Amino acid sequence: MAKDNIYVPTPAKIIDYVIESGDTFSIKLDVKMEHDPGQFVMCSIPGIGESAISICSFSRDYLELNIREVGNVTNAISRLKKDDSLLIRGPYGHGYPMDDFKDNSIVIIGGGSGVAPLKGIIEYVDTRRSDFKYIDIFIGYRTPEDILFKKQLKSWKTNHKVHLSVDKNPNKTKFDGKVGFVTELLKQSDFDNKGRIAVICGPPIMIKFVVGILKDKGFNEDQIFVSAERMMQCGVGFCGHCMINGKYCCKDGPVFRYDEIKDLPEK
Numbered sequence: 001m002a003k004d005n006i007y008v009p010t011p012a013k014i015i016d017y018v019i020e021s022g023d024t025f026s027i028k029l030d031v032k033m034e035h036d037p038g039q040f041v042m043c044s045i046p047g048i049g050e051s052a053i054s055i056c057s058f059s060r061d062y063l064e065l066n067i068r069e070v071g072n073v074t075n076a077i078s079r080l081k082k083d084d085s086l087l088i089r090g091p092y093g094h095g096y097p098m099d100d101f102k103d104n105s106i107v108i109i110g111g112g113s114g115v116a117p118l119k120g121i122i123e124y125v126d127t128r129r130s131d132f133k134y135i136d137i138f139i140g141y142r143t144p145e146d147i148l149f150k151k152q153l154k155s156w157k158t159n160h161k162v163h164l165s166v167d168k169n170p171n172k173t174k175f176d177g178k179v180g181f182v183t184e185l186l187k188q189s190d191f192d193n194k195g196r197i198a199v200i201c202g203p204p205i206m207i208k209f210v211v212g213i214l215k216d217k218g219f220n221e222d223q224i225f226v227s228a229e230r231m232m233q234c235g236v237g238f239c240g241h242c243m244i245n246g247k248y249c250c251k252d253g254p255v256f257r258y259d260e261i262k263d264l265p266e267k
Contacts, residue, residue, distance in 0.1 A: 007236070009044055009087035015062065017082050020148045024068045024113065025078055026056065031063040031088065036095030037120035038201075038227055038255040041065070042235045044087045045076045052235055052250065054227075055091065056116035058123035063088075066116035066148065092235045093254050096199055096225055098124055104197045105134040109210050111182060111202030115139050115148055117227055117254075118201050122156060133195065135160040140182025140202075142166065144173035163189065183209050193218040201227035211258060221259035228261055229254050 016028035033041075035055055043065070044050035051073040057064030069078050077086060098121070106125065110118040118139075125132050137156060141147050143166050156162050157176075163185045164177030178185060183206070198214050200207050207226050214224055228249055233241045237251030247253065247261060 006090055006092070009042075009089045011085045012063070012088045013085045014080055014082055017080075020066065020150075021146050023070075024066065024146075024148060026064060026066045026149075027077070027080075028057075029063045029065070029088070032060060033063055033091060034060065035063075035091040037098060037124050038095030038117050039091040039093050040117075040235070040250075040254065041088045041090030041092065043067075043073065043077060044089075045073060046087070048076045049073045050233075051077075052092075052233075054117040054229065054254075056119045058120045058127065066113065066119070068113050090235065093250055094252065096121055096227075096255050101197050102131045104132065104195050105136070106132060107136045107138070107191070107196055107198040107214075109138045109182065109186060109198065109200045109202070111140045111206045112142065112146070113148070114200075114202035114206075114227065114229070115141075116201075117229075118199065119149060119152065121199060122152075122160070126159060136189070136191065137162045138165075138182050138186050138189075139163070140165045140167065140185075140206075142168070143171070144169055144175040144177075145171070147175065182206075183213060186210060186213050191217065193220065193223055196223065198224045199226075200224065201229070204228075211262075221262060222257055224258035226256055226258055226261065227254050228256055 012029040012031045014027050015030045018026045040052050040054045042050050043053050053065045056066040067074050069075050108118050137160055165182045165185050169179050200210050233239045235250050237248040242249035
C-alpha cells in the first residue's frame with residue numbers, strides 16, 4: 001500500500017481470523033504497510049460505516065488488527081471470514097517514538113483492549129532486541145476469559161518479564177497470573193526510573209493511577225508515554241470528535257508524551 005494513498009480506502013483480504021475472547025477477535029490482513037507501533041487505520045464496510053482500529057502488530061508483510069465488537073461496523077467485521085475483504089485507509093496518527101527509546105529499558109503497562117497497540121511495541125522490540133535493555137510487561141484484564149493474545153503470551157514470558165493479572169475470577173478459571181488490579185502488581189515491582197521509559201495504554205482512569213505509581217517510583221513526565229485513544233470518526237483531524245484539551249487524538253496522537261496531555265479526562 002503506497003504512502004500517498006493513505007486517504008483512499010483500499011480492499012484488504014483477511015488471511016487469518018482468531019477469536020480472542022467473548023467479544024474480541026483479531027484479523028490478519030494481506031497488507032504491506034509501513035507504520036509505527038501505536039498508529040491506527042480506518043476500517044470500513046460499504047453501506048455500514050467506518051471505524052478507527054489500532055494496529056496490533058509490527059510486520060512489513062501483513063497487518064494485524066484486534067477488534068472489540070462494540071458497534072455496527074465492528075459487529076459487521078466480526079461476521080467476515082478468512083478470504084473475505086474489507087476496506088482500510090491509513091496508517092494515521094503518531095505512534096510510539098521507538099527510535100527515542102533505544103538503549104533504554106521499557107516498562108509496558110496495558111489494560112483490556114489497550115494491550116492491542118502495546119503488542120506492536122513488543123513485536124518491534126523482538127525484531128530489534130539489541131537496541132533495547134530490559135522489557136517489563138504489566139497487563140491486566142477483567143477476568144481470565146477476557147485475556148487477549150494467549151498464544152503470544154507464551155513467547156512473551158519466554159523473552160521478557162510478564163506480570164499478568166485479572167480484576168476477578170468468578171469462575172475459578174485456572175490461569176498463570178494474579179487476581180487483583182494490574183496497578184497493584186506495578187506498585188509491588190522493584191524498579192526505578194533510571195534508564196527506563198514507560199508506555200501505557202488502557203482506560204483513562206487506569207492511566208491516571210498508573211502515572212501516579214510511576215511518579216512515586218521517580219519517573220518524570222517526559223519518561224511516560226500514553227495512548228489516549230478516543231472515538232475517532234475521520235482520522236485526519238477534520239471532524240473534531242476526538243479532541244482532548246485542544247489536541248486531536250487522531251492527528252496529534254493517539255500517542256502522547258505525558259507532559260503534553262497530563263490533564264487527560266478520566267472518562
